[in-house]
Amino acid sequence: MDAFDRKLRRAARRERQEIPAWVQKRILRMLSELPPKPFRSTHSVKNRFCMFPVSAVPFSNGPAAQGAGTRRRGKRILAGVAAALALFIALPNLSRQAAAAMRELPVIGGLVEVILVRNYLYDDSYHYADISVPQVTVEESGDGALEKSVQEINEEVESLTERLIAQFEADAEQIGEEGHTELDVYYETVTDNSDWFTLEVEIYYGSGSGTVNYKYYHIDKATGQIMRLSDLFQEGGEYITAISDWIAARMREQMAAGTDVYWIDNELAGTEFHTIDPNQNFFFAENGNLVIQFDEYEVAPGSGGTPRFEIPRDVYEEFLKEGY
Amino acid sequence: MLPEDEKEWYTEQVLACQSGLYRLAFGILRNEEDACDALQEALCVGYEKLDGLRQRSRFRPWMMKITANAAYDILRKRPNLLNLEEVEELPQPRQGVSRTESMSLKEAVGSLPEEYRIVVLLFYYEDMPVRQISDITGVSDALVRTRLSRARRMLRKIWKE
Numbered sequence: 438m439d440a441f442d443r444k445l446r447r448a449a450r451r452e453r454q455e456i457p458a459w460v461q462k463r464i465l466r467m468l469s470e471l472p473p474k475p476f477r478s479t480h481s482v483k484n485r486f487c488m489f490p491v492s493a494v495p496f497s498n499g500p501a502a503q504g505a506g507t508r509r510r511g512k513r514i515l516a517g518v519a520a521a522l523a524l525f526i527a528l529p530n531l532s533r534q535a536a537a538a539m540r541e542l543p544v545i546g547g548l549v550e551v552i553l554v555r556n557y558l559y560d561d562s563y564h565y566a567d568i569s570v571p572q573v574t575v576e577e578s579g580d581g582a583l584e585k586s587v588q589e590i591n592e593e594v595e596s597l598t599e600r601l602i603a604q605f606e607a608d609a610e611q612i613g614e615e616g617h618t619e620l621d622v623y624y625e626t627v628t629d630n631s632d633w634f635t636l637e638v639e640i641y642y643g644s645g646s647g648t649v650n651y652k653y654y655h656i657d658k659a660t661g662q663i664m665r666l667s668d669l670f671q672e673g674g675e676y677i678t679a680i681s682d683w684i685a686a687r688m689r690e691q692m693a694a695g696t697d698v699y700w701i702d703n704e705l706a707g708t709e710f711h712t713i714d715p716n717q718n719f720f721f722a723e724n725g726n727l728v729i730q731f732d733e734y735e736v737a738p739g740s741g742g743t744p745r746f747e748i749p750r751d752v753y754e755e756f757l758k759e760g761y
Numbered sequence: 762m763l764p765e766d767e768k769e770w771y772t773e774q775v776l777a778c779q780s781g782l783y784r785l786a787f788g789i790l791r792n793e794e795d796a797c798d799a800l801q802e803a804l805c806v807g808y809e810k811l812d813g814l815r816q817r818s819r820f821r822p823w824m825m826k827i828t829a830n831a832a833y834d835i836l837r838k839r840p841n842l843l844n845l846e847e848v849e850e851l852p853q854p855r856q857g858v859s860r861t862e863s864m865s866l867k868e869a870v871g872s873l874p875e876e877y878r879i880v881v882l883l884f885y886y887e888d889m890p891v892r893q894i895s896d897i898t899g900v901s902d903a904l905v906r907t908r909l910s911r912a913r914r915m916l917r918k919i920w921k922e
Contacts, residue, residue, distance in 0.1 A: 469772075
């Protein structure tokens with residue numbers, strides 16, 4: 438899987454559209470009206486519920502129906518063998534040289550660098566995992582704080598991926614051939630300039646349709662400290678209200694325009710968006726604007742993907758700590 | 762072997778994969794109404810043929826195939842809209858689509874010819890392996906790979922995240 442392929446997969450995942458509500462309503466009604474099984478009359482279902490006559494042709498450009506049975510039976514056996522010989526590659530503790538050779542991301546004038554240290558792949562037709570474990574490295578800088586922060590991030594990422602892999606393996610074993618699971622973990626250096634470093638870890642986990650979650654790790658290079666959203670702002674939390682109000686207004690605009698759906702002003706209490714978390718996921722856009730990132734299903738149905746809002750600086754500027 | 766209550770089992774299975782089935786039907790037909798019709802049709806056929814599904818764990822790919830068939834049935838009945846003949850030379854994406862910074866992948870994929878759109882949809886949106894895509898579309902593994910590779914080349918030209 439090359440970089441473009443990964444990009445396609447990630448974009449597809451973000452854009453994955455859920456079934457429209459009106460279609461789902463029809464489907465539910467139809468399912469509820471199905472006659473109980475077992476039934477004998479093959480025509481009864483069709484005539485009662487279907488809008489189009491069913492063609493006997495298996496597929497427009499498919500193989501001849503007679504040959505298909507044999508082919509499929511062979512495939513089923515092969516699938517069993519494949520499951521038994523499940524591909525299982527784990528490359529822990531790569532040497533530094535090997536890790537350097539697998540280096541994925543160029544560094545642009547920064548002391549911090551992100552390398553791929555471990556790639557975990559698993560595919561047995563039912564369960565699929567593709568996990569890239571990054572490690573942040575720092576040149577000999579003599580900056581104790583920076584080195585400590587980098588070490589802390591690496592430990593967190595390592596422990597996160599270990600937990601995810603353990604969960605995936607437990608789920609895969611429990612589900613067996615009764616369903617599908619998928620775990621994908623990708624990372625990306627979102628920012629690496631002279632002032633700031635941000636590592637994004639994107640986690641997709643699910644079966645059928647899953648959920649995308651993000652983890653961000655930020656370092657303020659001036660101080661070498663790990664940063665959260667609240668660390669950028671003065672105490673008192675006014676930034677939370679300012680940013681949340683701005684986002685809520687955009688959500689309402691987009692709802693009114695019919696372009697997006699958010700869980701806001703919802704009659705069902707408990708799900709609607711009120712405010713961002715004090716340490717909501719965020720990163721900086723290339724132009725330096727603050728971007729607030731939500732996980733899938735955090736503020737919108739799955740059809741909304743993982744919403745993000747780029748906040749104009751004048752919305753929050755007065756609440757920033759000095760120097761930001 | 763069979764669950765006691767077929768209807769309940771079937772309903773649960775359908776609800777678990779309905780969005781994927783809808784995306785597949787919509788990907789073929791590019792129209793919500795038609796996609797809904799195809800889905801309803803497929804669900805009738807699926808329920809009727811449920812006894813023929815030997816491996817219950819293969820419900821999703823099996824249902825995807827039935828949905829694809831129902832969608833292609835509707836597509837074939839549409840007058841003069843699409844030619845389902847195999848197009849084996851590298852086709853050009855539809856006119857009017859130019860490379861833009863903000864084009865969504867969905868739009869880019871929508872501009873691909875149907876036989877490329879469907880493999881991209883199943884591979885990237887539904888995370889299905891080539892083998893299953895081959896089963897669903899009724900073309901060989903090799904042709905699925907060729908179409909995927911051509912679709913990637915087309916997408917490289919027209920889509921930028």
